[in-house]
Amino acid sequence: MNVFFYFxxxxxxxxxxLAILTCKLGFEYSTKIKRVxxxxxxxKKLLLFSSVVxxxxxxxxxxxxxxxxVPIVTETNYILFLFVFLLCFLGAYFTLFMAKAKEFKWWRYIIASIVVSIMFIGITTIGYWWTFRELIYFKPVSFSISCLIIVTCIFKLMKFLRQITNEDEEVVKKSWLNIGAILCGVSISGIPYLLLTSLLDFKGVLQYEYKDYAYLLPFLYPMLSNFLLMILPDIISDRMLSTTTVKYKSLFSHNPNAVFSVDLKGKIMDVNKETLKLVGYCREELIGKELFSILQPNLDKQSIIKKVKSGSIExxxxxxxxxxxxxxDIKITTMxxxxxxxxxxxxxxxxxxxxDKKAKQMIHKLAFYDELTGLYNRRKLMEILNLWAANGEEFHILLLDFDRFKRINDSFGHGFGDDLLKEIALKLKHVTGNKxxxxxxxxxxxxxxxxxTETQDGYLEELVNCFRKPLNVEGVDVISTASIGIxxxxxxxxNITELVKYADIAMYHTKENGSNGYSFFSESMLDNKFKNIAIENExxxxxxxxxxxVYLQPKYNMVNGELIGAESxxxxxxxxxxxxxxxxxxxLAEEIGEIDRLEKNMIKEVCGILSTWKKKGKRIHQTSINISLPTLLHDGFINFVSxxxxxxxxxxxxxxxxxxxxIVMKYEVEVNSRLQQLRNMGIEISIDDFGTGYSSLSYLYKLxxxxxxxxxxxxxxxxENSEVVSTIISMAKALGLQVIAEGVEDEDQIRILKKLGCIEAQGFYFSRPVPHGEFEQLLEEYSTADF
Known part of the structure; x- marks a missing residue:
């Protein structure tokens, strides 16, 4: 009988x-370890997985x-089995350890393949020699060919292992893993039988003979599986390459942003169509062109290239x-x-x-500049004041209030008043200059x-005198003198807050003494504060x-004219x-610490009114109540509302x-916590007077x-200028917030607001604030109107 059929x-x-299952587990464990x-x-996982494999x-x-x-020569093989298991464990551990490497370099691949091959050959050879040592008949040629086939098998197995652990799982589908496990398992399963044909004495002891070329048959089994195993990684590689190429082309060609590749000399190698749209050049004009020649000249070319080489994505x-x-303006991300x-x-x-830069500039302008005059707003002024104080500088704070402005505003209208304020701002900037x-x-x-030092050369007198002369506004000469407190x-x-307060007291002192001048603050001015004690007690x-x-001012939907609520x-x-x-x-209530009780009384009164209307079966509309910081932060406020x-x-x-x-600018964490508790009760929160000098846009998305x-x-x-309103509305919508306009007074304003997407409004155009009794009648008489 032929030796091939002996098995x-x-x-x-x-x-x-068994070999297929072991290979499949090994492949799956390799990919799992890679993710840890x-x-x-x-x-832990490496030890566990190595033990199983x-x-x-x-x-x-x-x-x-x-x-x-075949008769086993050694009856007790426990030591052998333990030794073989140890070698198998070490081989599995070494293989999985090498597979987890982020970069599987060629020398690692060769070393790993040789070490694992030696382990396989050593395990089998030593094991057979120990078990069947009296039957061993060493055939050098057959053994050498067997070892060569085994090493080839292990090299292919390691190559396949490298591919499946270093490529995208979507590319290496489960079916490929199964096919690979089958081929690898079949190849490995032939190793014990392949070495047996090179080590056992089939002719002399076992009485089996080779006939013709039949001695080659034991080698054909692993050789055929090795051939298939050699083809599989190449098929997967081609598929991976094809998929990667398609992905790259899609990422490069169909990217909504401009994408280009540049060599280390700064010359453009390739561009996508968005790049052509951005710069206006054709493809032929850009390829080979120096990238930095079309960028602003202040970029440090060498510094950027150095950072790119070091792997610093910037x-x-x-x-x-x-x-x-x-x-x-562009932002470039380099890789x-x-x-x-x-x-x-x-x-x-x-x-x-x-x-984006225009929007940022607009937001910055809203946050730090007065939209009407272009001057710094209150927030920015306080920042600068605190900075000067921290630096130990000596300076004056001049608080200016313009006499007769209210009467001028009421007589000529708000538009005329705004133009007057612009002229005042220009005059102040001119007189102050860089001082x-x-x-x-x-x-x-x-x-x-x-x-x-800047006020010692007649600056204050010049400042007062410049407003004694008329300002020309819309062809009308207007005199609005300044009352200044210092x-x-x-x-x-x-303390900056105290300084501003003292300047304010000095300014009112100037007004009380005939206006049109300036006064330096003095302690005696505080004595006048006692005159207010009577009104405080009252x-x-x-x-x-x-x-x-409680008075109520109605709120309306400007699109359908529906009454939607009220402000108390x-x-x-x-x-x-x-x-x-x-x-x-x-x-005054804030100053004397009574604002908390005042606002709680308002909440009680409003809730009582709404409760009465509910009992009468009237439709209840949402009613807003103004809440100050002391009230919101009061320990018992949340329980009081509930x-x-x-x-x-x-x-x-x-x-x-x-x-x-x-409120946004102080105690951010505590305020946000309180607001969330109120919202959990169903109460909505609104930011009043948005953008009027305390804009906290950096906090807005957190609130x-x-x-x-x-x-x-x-x-x-x-x-006349809808950009600010448009920006606020767009910002609110982007953050998922509703918007309401206050102070609406004419149909032109309604038309613009509706066009910009603002639906809700309140103001004198609709109704002045009225006692709640009159508002109740309005609920009964109200019918939808067309605005």
Missing amino acids: NILDIGVVAI TDKKEMK GLGFWSIYTYACLSLD DVETVIVTKDQRAV RIVINNETIGYYGIAKDITE GVVGRLGGDEFLIMIPL STHPHHST LRYAIDHNQIS LARWNHCTQGMIAPNIFIP HTLVENKIDGTFLEFEITER EVDRLKIDKMFVDQCV
């Missing part, structure tokens, strides 16, 4: 199945030995000059082109950021910061006895002085709390708010 086909099949980032976790290879050898119809904002000499671990160039992904800093606090109040750092205080009494009334406003009808303006008693809602049996969705931007209220100042200007 049982069924036993060979079992060994092949934690070192401790990787060690090692056990698989041990079972292949053990079954192959026990399945032979975003560079620069300007590219198009063929028609237009300057376009190395690495082939065989050598950087040969880099890719650049360029994005046109011209509009100091000029800004607008709001309304007709301006602030100048100027070093002490405080000094550090003479009067080192305000406390009014709050204690609920003499502050505090009104104080003094027993002797009549109606006292809110801009007088509300700041208790009030329960007591009046109304839902939180009927309320909206309006906060000012000043737990629902709505922005466009300040009347911007609404007044929206017909």
